[in-house]
Amino acid sequence: MKFSIIGAGNIGSALAFGLAHSGLVRPEEICISNTHSEKLERISKKEPLIRTTTDNKVCIDGADVVVLAVKPWKLAPLAEQLKEMLDYKTQIVASMVGGVGLADLQTLFRRDSDGALPPIYYLIPNTAIATRQSMTFLSSVGATKQQDEQLLAIFKTLGDAMLVEERLMNAGLVLASCGIAYALRYIRANTQGGVLLGFSPADAQRIVSQTMKGAASLLGIDGSHPESEIDRVTTPAGLTIRGLNAMERNGFTTSIIEGLMASIPSGK
Ligand SMILES: NC(=O)c1ccc[n+]([C@@H]2O[C@H](COP(=O)([O-])OP(=O)(O)OC[C@H]3O[C@@H](n4cnc5c(N)ncnc54)[C@H](OP(=O)(O)O)[C@@H]3O)[C@@H](O)[C@H]2O)c1
Structure with a gap:
């Protein structure tokens, strides 16, 4: 073509x-x-x-x-x-x-x-x-x-x-085009956390980017669900569950969903 x-x-x-x-x-x-x-x-x-x-x-x-x-x-x-x-x-x-x-x-x-x-x-x-x-x-x-x-x-x-269908184009725009900014903001926040944990900004960004790629790649395996991959790294009474709980207490999932809904063009 x-x-x-x-x-x-x-x-x-x-x-x-x-x-x-x-x-x-x-x-x-x-x-x-x-x-x-x-x-x-x-x-x-x-x-x-x-x-x-x-x-x-x-x-x-x-x-x-x-x-x-x-x-x-x-x-x-x-x-x-x-x-x-x-x-x-x-x-x-x-x-x-x-x-x-x-x-x-x-x-x-x-x-x-x-x-x-x-x-x-x-x-x-x-x-x-x-x-x-x-x-x-x-x-x-x-x-x-x-x-x-x-x-x-x-x-x-x-x-x-x-x-x-055209009715889903705005939703796609929010999830994937605005979504690039949301994913990068997550990477930036994580990178700042990495600096606080002792890495240089460049190393922290490299670590976080590769971790994001790795996380996304895991979902490609047998159509895996995020929660089952989360379970694999969440030892009962371990470190990950403490981190996840602290993030959710501060509105992690809610703030992302509210951000997506706020991005939908008005009237759609
Ligand atoms: N950027 C994104 O993330 C993104 C994602 C998806 C869709 N879009 C859409 O893609 C469109 C373009 O966005 P952009 O960021 O690429 O804009 P942009 O950087 O301003 O590029 C538009 C280009 O079109 C040229 N142009 C204008 N009128 C023309 C004409 N009659 N004939 C030939 N060339 C002409 C301009 O030339 P001069 O500057 O030389 O005048 C300019 O280089 C927008 O409508 C946007 O909604 C953007």
């Missing part, structure tokens, strides 16, 4: 690098465009085979998937420009623009001349797409089952990906 990415900012460039190493898309099958050329020059330095241009028309030419990675307020003029240039029979529009759902995308991309619409995807990756460890949510309208499966397979190579 050939990808065209419009917008070479944080998420657009991270997607380009991730796709280039996905094994399913060759770097020369990716074109990325941006209004100004500086960001494109940085991409070319790092990944010379990715095609770059400041001309969106050149970028979308021959693409199977046109990914939109611009800020929300730049989307309407971009849609206006693209909708007369795209071939809706062969090209998919995939928007990563946060907060703009499928109905809004259909309104933006409905062609004035004949009312036609392309297959449309609303994608929510997180910033770990740069390291091919994103949790990406996809929701689509007007797409075929085969297109769903193809895109899902590609985004799975960039971490993990889930095709969900």
